[in-house]
Amino acid sequence: MTGKPIRKTIRPSPEREPFRWTFNQVTSLSDDKRQQFVACFSNRQINRLQTLWPFWARSSQLSPPQEWRTWLILGGRGSGKTRSAAEWVRERMENAVCSRMALIGPTFADVRDVMVEGQSGLKAIASRRERPRFEVSRRRLVWPNGGYALLFSAEDPDSLRGPQFDGAWGDEMAAWSKPDAVFATLRPALRLGQEPQLVLSTTPRPIPALKQLLADPTCAVTRSATQDNRHFLARGFAEDLAARWQGSVWARQELEGELVEDPEGALWTRAQLVAAQARQLDAAYDRVVVAIDPPRECWCQCRLLWDHRRCSRRGRASTPRDRAGRSFQAGFAAF
DSSP: OOSOOOOOOOSOOGGGSOOSOOHHHHHTSOHHHHHHHHHTSOHHHHHHHHTOHHHHOOGGGSOOSSOOSEEEEEEOTTSSHHHHHHHHHHHHHHTTSOSEEEEEESSHHHIIIIIISSTTSHHHHSOTTTOOEEETTTTEEEOTTSOEEEEEETTOGGGGSSOOBSEEEEESGGGOSOHHHHHHHHHHHBOSSSSOEEEEEEOOOOOHHHHHHHTOTTEEEEEEOGGGGGGGSOTTHHHHHHHHSTTSHHHHHHTTOOOOOSOTTOSSOHHHHHHHHHOOOOSOOSEEEEEEEOOSSOOSOEEEEEEEEOOOTTOOEEEEEEEEEOOOOGGGGGO
């Protein structure tokens, strides 16, 4: 505790402050109209515009309008997902909607270097008047109004036992070493306030914890690709990576922010197999192949697979049967 009362800020929430224009709309204007737009602002208004998040944000970077307990921000590298989550924390803490926040990263160094002191971190995006103070020895970030955020590493889930929060931000959740253990201790700790919420920003990976979140009806999901944030990245960065990783699973995951379950180099994707199962093929085939996969130790179960192959210009093939059978003779193993 800081010993100071939480002071309510009287200005409206920045994310809900009405604003006619956005950065993407301004960049789509001609050069003359852009100059006219800038000329309409005083220096004070321009300084204010620099910290007005709804102007710079894309719609996918603003908190979802529907009710949610968890907001999952999926995005490619450099897509602005960290900035989105940091702005949500800033808005909640500066307006005293939250006063006890948890910040969780893959390691404590990640929390400090990215979430707190990074270019899109909480200290960098705050105005000078509202900038929080980082108390390294106590592992917490303290705002001028008395609210604070405690820093945690996902490597130590038990450190979340004891404290209680009215909000939390977890960064790069798919890279956590123990995501299930973290959620098991974090969820019960979100028990302060009227509506404690959790924000998770990550590049997706096919891990069970992420799949469970996607199936959760109380979890709102927004998605962004690296290309969406190209105006704020080094020139040619997105294009260079897209050219290097073109057509690969890595590009879908790391650039498009897509949850990819198909392994690299797979002959068929899951979507292709599902589509093939529903397709009606001709009954006539030029060749039928039967394959048997006998186990070496237990003969009670043996896998039987037969394949109907119809030779054509398109080389179509189907696998209508794949079943486990019984009662194969043990002598067949030597075959």
